[in-house]
Structure formats: structure tokens, C-alpha cells
Amino acid sequence: MTSRQFSVTVDLAVLTVADDTLKVLVVRRGVPPFRGRWALPGGFVLAREDLMDAARRELVEETGVPLRSVHLEQLGSYGSPGRDPRGRVVTVAHLALLPDLPEPVAGSDAAGAEWRPVEDLLSATRRLAFDHGTILADAVERARSKLEYAPLAAAFCPPEFTIAELRRVYEVVWGTELDPRNFHRKVTGTPGFVEPTGESTRRGGGRPARLYRAGDATLLHPAMLRAPHPVR
Amino acid sequence: MTSRQFSVTVDLAVLTVADDTLKVLVVRRGVPPFRGRWALPGGFVLAREDLMDAARRELVEETGVPLRSVHLEQLGSYGSPGRDPRGRVVTVAHLALLPDLPEPVAGSDAAGAEWRPVEDLLSATRRLAFDHGTILADAVERARSKLEYAPLAAAFCPPEFTIAELRRVYEVVWGTELDPRNFHRKVTGTPGFVEPTGESTRRGGGRPARLYRAGDATLLHPAMLRAPHPVR
DNA sequence: GGCATTACTGTCAATATGACGACAAAGGAG
DNA sequence: CTCCTTTGTCGTCATATTGACAGTAATGCC
Structure with missing residues (x-):
């Protein structure tokens, strides 16, 4: 040895x-x-x-x-x-x-x-x-x-971000599409995930979006689950 | 250096x-x-x-x-x-x-x-x-x-085990109590978690329990979530 | 047989999710 | 300015999952 x-x-x-x-x-x-x-x-x-x-x-x-x-x-x-x-x-x-x-x-x-x-x-x-x-x-x-279970997507975003920007992160990382309305409900309804700043922005093309910053949760509950894998 | x-x-x-x-x-x-x-x-x-x-x-x-x-x-x-x-x-x-x-x-x-x-x-x-x-x-x-998300509790059990034995594992590791009926439903209802062997045992005191072995799933879907932490 | 004990099944309300309609608020074209 | 396009946000409904708990089944022991 x-x-x-x-x-x-x-x-x-x-x-x-x-x-x-x-x-x-x-x-x-x-x-x-x-x-x-x-x-x-x-x-x-x-x-x-x-x-x-x-x-x-x-x-x-x-x-x-x-x-x-x-x-x-x-x-x-x-x-x-x-x-x-x-x-x-x-x-x-x-x-x-x-x-x-x-x-x-x-x-x-x-x-x-x-x-x-x-x-x-x-x-x-x-x-x-x-x-x-x-x-x-x-x-x-x-x-x-x-x-899925941590508010980690915000790490891919600037300090202040819109829900749509956050959704793009999920879509790109997971390689899936998510329903904007359900995603919005989920994110804003999960305690500690995001906090509204009160500001809004018109970075995108349409109606201005509210800005949020990361919340103080370290764990999401309930989790944001991906669709079950192809199977198994 | x-x-x-x-x-x-x-x-x-x-x-x-x-x-x-x-x-x-x-x-x-x-x-x-x-x-x-x-x-x-x-x-x-x-x-x-x-x-x-x-x-x-x-x-x-x-x-x-x-x-x-x-x-x-x-x-x-x-x-x-x-x-x-x-x-x-x-x-x-x-x-x-x-x-x-x-x-x-x-x-x-x-x-x-x-x-x-x-x-x-x-x-x-x-x-x-x-x-x-x-x-x-x-x-x-x-x-x-x-x-929570992997069928790992079976690793604490012998090759064949009862649902109650599996539940004890969760209770001991998590330090919580779980409802036996809901636990049973969850475990037997999650595909790939456990497979019945057909045998039964009377290790415990009361009615004999069916035996199961670990299923072939590597990920539980949906997950078996703990109660939300004390709060956040 | 009666009782204690543990295993299992079923019901019901509360909650979460997926699908999708509808309205709001901007910019741009004409 | 009006219409149209583009995005953002809220609401509704059917379905799935969960928590709480009643009730029945199969043993051993007295």
C-alpha cells in the first residue's frame, strides 16, 4: 500500500x-x-x-x-x-x-x-x-x-425576473413545454418561491409583466414535478 | 503550489x-x-x-x-x-x-x-x-x-417484508407517525414500489400480513412526501 | 366463544393538477 | 384612434392525490 x-x-x-x-x-x-x-x-x-x-x-x-x-x-x-x-x-x-x-x-x-x-x-x-x-x-x-423540489431556477435568472422568464428556465432545462397559466398559479402559490417586487417590466413584446425576486424557501412544497418519465 | x-x-x-x-x-x-x-x-x-x-x-x-x-x-x-x-x-x-x-x-x-x-x-x-x-x-x-422519492426504504428491510415493516422504516427514519391505511394505499398504489410475493407471514401478533419484495422502480411517482417542514 | 391485536378495504372532504376559456395591457399597422 | 397581435394574469372545471377516519378480516390467547 x-x-x-x-x-x-x-x-x-x-x-x-x-x-x-x-x-x-x-x-x-x-x-x-x-x-x-x-x-x-x-x-x-x-x-x-x-x-x-x-x-x-x-x-x-x-x-x-x-x-x-x-x-x-x-x-x-x-x-x-x-x-x-x-x-x-x-x-x-x-x-x-x-x-x-x-x-x-x-x-x-x-x-x-x-x-x-x-x-x-x-x-x-x-x-x-x-x-x-x-x-x-x-x-x-x-x-x-x-x-423539482428547490427554488433553483431563480439561479438562472437575474436578481429580478418575470414568471415567464422563470418558466423558460424550466422549459429549457427540462426540455418540455409548460402551461403558462398553470405555471403561474403554481409559482405564485407556493410559499417562499418568489416575492413580488411591485415593479413591472415590458422586456417582452406584449403586456408588461410583474417582476419578482427569489423567495426565502429552500425547499418547495409541494414540489414542482415533471411529467412522469417516459415510464419507470 | x-x-x-x-x-x-x-x-x-x-x-x-x-x-x-x-x-x-x-x-x-x-x-x-x-x-x-x-x-x-x-x-x-x-x-x-x-x-x-x-x-x-x-x-x-x-x-x-x-x-x-x-x-x-x-x-x-x-x-x-x-x-x-x-x-x-x-x-x-x-x-x-x-x-x-x-x-x-x-x-x-x-x-x-x-x-x-x-x-x-x-x-x-x-x-x-x-x-x-x-x-x-x-x-x-x-x-x-x-x-421521499426513491424506493429506498426496502434497503432497510429483509428481501421479503410486510407493508407494516416498511412503514416502521419510514417512521423511524423520519421520526414521524404515518397512517397505516393511507401508507398501505400509497405503497401498493405506486407502480414499481413493491411486488407481492403471494406469501404471507404472521411475524406480528395479529392477522397475518402479506409479504412483498422491492419493485423495479428507481424513482417513485408520485413521491411520498413528508409533511411540510415545521414551516419555512 | 370472546377479546385483543394487527391487517386490510372503503368513503369522503380538502387539496393539487391539467386543460383551457377569457380578459387585461402593452406595441404596431393602418 | 381602432384593430390586431402578443404576452400576462385570473378563473373554471374535471380529475388525481392526500388526509382523516369508519369498518371488516384473520390471527393468537384466555
């Missing part, structure tokens, strides 16, 4: 909804292994750094977004012996949700970073480096299921 | 329901640090071992149970710089659920292992070693919430 030493990294699945599409932030690898392939942003955990701090640091380095407006949670760890040809590396993957930021990705390391549709990257062809395809798939599944 | 090397361990929160109590398997530490304190079982990940394999190996070493009858899933990783005074150790915690085994904990390493009520170990006094109190709290919360 010699080599008990591992490298530990954090990787980030940073998701956003833009152009009615679920997108993920990826970077082009400039060095082997997997040179030229897309990968999730990430890096080594520093000697005296907590895992979540490392994830926050990487997130800021890669996106330049203020942490205030980001949802960040640990997703899970991936440590197959063969996942990195250079040696034994365990990565602690994190899931980050961002609003569609007007400013394009800025920041030092973010030179090669790019928003890409999740769908493209999960296809059999456009494979991500390492096991990042698996991580991304797990991240998307986590986001999808967590929208 | 010198020392990028970490030790990586797996720790196990092994839960079971026995004597109408939620219990966890703990070992008494024989060496510093935290000598004499209770800790979750766990150990180092071997050089060529996957994380889940390491967890399975530790589980068998500590409990001697056949893996067949165990639910095992990754819980999350804990890596605060100060969590282990001996150096930088990241642990990948796992959650295991077992039926109440007739045979007491057997196996090589299991000498000092013991089932203890979760409640006792989460109290401010009887502190666990390292950050294992936090891990245990997270594990219990995961188990509680997962009972």
Missing part, C-alpha cells in the same frame, strides 16, 4: 440558460492529454484550501462573475484509476448555475473559455476530455431533478 | 433500523488522533482502486455483509485543510443502508465496531472523531430526503 498520494482537483460544470438553450462553460485544452478537446474548467486544490473555496476560486478565475449571483454546490467525486493518464487524480466536481450574463466571459484564465450547448457536448461525437462527459451528464441530471 | 499531494480515504455512514431506532455503525479509535472516540469506519483508497470499490471493500471488511443486500451510494467529499491533524486528507464519504441483520457485525476488522443510535452521536456531547459528525448529519439528511 505504498503510493497513498493523490492529486486532488476541482472541476466545474457551469450551466446557464441563454438563447433558450442550456449551455455549459468549457475550455479548449492546450496541452496533452486530450489536447485540443473541450474540457470542464478546473484546477488543483491548493495546499491549504478547502474544496468549496477551490471551486469558488476556479469559478471566479474562469468566469469573472461575482460569487453573489451564483449557485454553487458539490456534485460528487470521480476517481477511477484510469481517468487521467498522467497519474492518480481524484476530482471533486461542482455544479454552478449562473444567469445569462450580458458581459461575455471575462477574466484572466478565461481566454479560451466558451459557452456551448450541453446537448452538443453530450453527443457521442463531440466527446469531452477525461471523464468530463460523465460529470456533465451527472450535473445536468442533478440540475433537472433539483428544479 | 508545492504539495499537491493528498491522502484520499473513503468513510462510510452505514445505517440500519433496529429496535425501532435508526442506528449507525461506528468504531472506537484505538490510536491518536481522537483516540478513544467513536468514528465512522473507513480507510485509505488503494493505489489502483476506484472510489466505489474502496467503499465496497471497507464495507465488507467492517460488516461482513453480502454486498448483494446493501444499498451503497456516494454521499460527498470532505476536505477542509484542518479536518485531520496528521495532514491533508480528503475523504469521500459514502452512505450505506442495511437491513437489520440477525448476525451481529462479524468480520476481521469489525472487532471494535458497534451499532449506536444516530441520535446519541449527533448530540453536542458524544462527538464523533474528525468531522464525522457533519458527515453523519449529512448522511441522515440524505437518507431522509431520499426516502
Whole structure:
């Protein structure tokens, strides 16, 4: 039982909804292994750094977004012996949700970073480096299921948003259509989901919509259930 | 950025329901640090071992149970710089659920292992070693919430069980009482939750109860919701 | 047989959901 | 300004699910 030493990294699945599409932030690898392939942003955990701090640091380095407006949670760890040809590396993957930021990705390391549709990257062809395809798939599944029981969709929206904008998030992430009227009833009727600001906006084409901000609930009750899966 | 090397361990929160109590398997530490304190079982990940394999190996070493009858899933990783005074150790915690085994904990390493009520170990006094109190709290919360939407309660039961036994699991884990009639309706009415075996038993005092085994569903729909939290 | 005990079935009201009609409030075309 | 299009919001109704609880069934024990 010699080599008990591992490298530990954090990787980030940073998701956003833009152009009615679920997108993920990826970077082009400039060095082997997997040179030229897309990968999730990430890096080594520093000697005296907590895992979540490392994830926050990487997130800021890669996106330049203020942490205030980001949802960040640990997703899970991936440590197959063969996942990195250079040696034994365990990565602690994190899931980050961002609003569609007007400013394009800025920041030092973010030179090669790019928003890409999740769908493209999960296809059999456009494979991500390492096991990042698996991580991304797990991240998307986590986001999808967590929208059901947590008021998480607001993390994809600016601080103030309309019910319709919130609905678009659900529709894009779940890949389904939702009835605007029932959705409105559900969202405004679930305690702590959203709070009206009193303001309204006319961002869209028709009648101005009232603005809301995220409520203080951490759990939705009752949950906002997706239609039962195809079966099973 | 010198020392990028970490030790990586797996720790196990092994839960079971026995004597109408939620219990966890703990070992008494024989060496510093935290000598004499209770800790979750766990150990180092071997050089060529996957994380889940390491967890399975530790589980068998500590409990001697056949893996067949165990639910095992990754819980999350804990890596605060100060969590282990001996150096930088990241642990990948796992959650295991077992039926109440007739045979007491057997196996090589299991000498000092013991089932203890979760409640006792989460109290401010009887502190666990390292950050294992936090891990245990997270594990219990995961188990509680997962009972809602996954047919996981069966993992606490023997291969064949009665509806009442399944209900006891929910009641003990959630710390609530459930209406037997509504519970019965819900469980038998949710597709894939349980399958009748045709047999019946008279384990209890009164009328014999039909036996069921776990169904093939992986997700309950609709979910079995707990009463809304105290409030929000 | 009578009683205690546990298992199971059925009913009814309250609540939540899906489907969809209808009206409100803006902008734009003419 | 009026009509029309586009969105937002409220209301209604049938159906599904849940909570509360009455009532019947099948044992063991005395």
C-alpha cells in the first residue's frame, strides 16, 4: 500500500440558460492529454484550501462573475484509476448555475473559455476530455431533478425576473413545454418561491409583466414535478 | 503550489433500523488522533482502486455483509485543510443502508465496531472523531430526503417484508407517525414500489400480513412526501 | 366463544393538477 | 384612434392525490 498520494482537483460544470438553450462553460485544452478537446474548467486544490473555496476560486478565475449571483454546490467525486493518464487524480466536481450574463466571459484564465450547448457536448461525437462527459451528464441530471423540489431556477435568472422568464428556465432545462397559466398559479402559490417586487417590466413584446425576486424557501412544497418519465 | 499531494480515504455512514431506532455503525479509535472516540469506519483508497470499490471493500471488511443486500451510494467529499491533524486528507464519504441483520457485525476488522443510535452521536456531547459528525448529519439528511422519492426504504428491510415493516422504516427514519391505511394505499398504489410475493407471514401478533419484495422502480411517482417542514 | 391485536378495504372532504376559456395591457399597422 | 397581435394574469372545471377516519378480516390467547 505504498503510493497513498493523490492529486486532488476541482472541476466545474457551469450551466446557464441563454438563447433558450442550456449551455455549459468549457475550455479548449492546450496541452496533452486530450489536447485540443473541450474540457470542464478546473484546477488543483491548493495546499491549504478547502474544496468549496477551490471551486469558488476556479469559478471566479474562469468566469469573472461575482460569487453573489451564483449557485454553487458539490456534485460528487470521480476517481477511477484510469481517468487521467498522467497519474492518480481524484476530482471533486461542482455544479454552478449562473444567469445569462450580458458581459461575455471575462477574466484572466478565461481566454479560451466558451459557452456551448450541453446537448452538443453530450453527443457521442463531440466527446469531452477525461471523464468530463460523465460529470456533465451527472450535473445536468442533478440540475433537472433539483428544479423539482428547490427554488433553483431563480439561479438562472437575474436578481429580478418575470414568471415567464422563470418558466423558460424550466422549459429549457427540462426540455418540455409548460402551461403558462398553470405555471403561474403554481409559482405564485407556493410559499417562499418568489416575492413580488411591485415593479413591472415590458422586456417582452406584449403586456408588461410583474417582476419578482427569489423567495426565502429552500425547499418547495409541494414540489414542482415533471411529467412522469417516459415510464419507470 | 508545492504539495499537491493528498491522502484520499473513503468513510462510510452505514445505517440500519433496529429496535425501532435508526442506528449507525461506528468504531472506537484505538490510536491518536481522537483516540478513544467513536468514528465512522473507513480507510485509505488503494493505489489502483476506484472510489466505489474502496467503499465496497471497507464495507465488507467492517460488516461482513453480502454486498448483494446493501444499498451503497456516494454521499460527498470532505476536505477542509484542518479536518485531520496528521495532514491533508480528503475523504469521500459514502452512505450505506442495511437491513437489520440477525448476525451481529462479524468480520476481521469489525472487532471494535458497534451499532449506536444516530441520535446519541449527533448530540453536542458524544462527538464523533474528525468531522464525522457533519458527515453523519449529512448522511441522515440524505437518507431522509431520499426516502421521499426513491424506493429506498426496502434497503432497510429483509428481501421479503410486510407493508407494516416498511412503514416502521419510514417512521423511524423520519421520526414521524404515518397512517397505516393511507401508507398501505400509497405503497401498493405506486407502480414499481413493491411486488407481492403471494406469501404471507404472521411475524406480528395479529392477522397475518402479506409479504412483498422491492419493485423495479428507481424513482417513485408520485413521491411520498413528508409533511411540510415545521414551516419555512 | 370472546377479546385483543394487527391487517386490510372503503368513503369522503380538502387539496393539487391539467386543460383551457377569457380578459387585461402593452406595441404596431393602418 | 381602432384593430390586431402578443404576452400576462385570473378563473373554471374535471380529475388525481392526500388526509382523516369508519369498518371488516384473520390471527393468537384466555
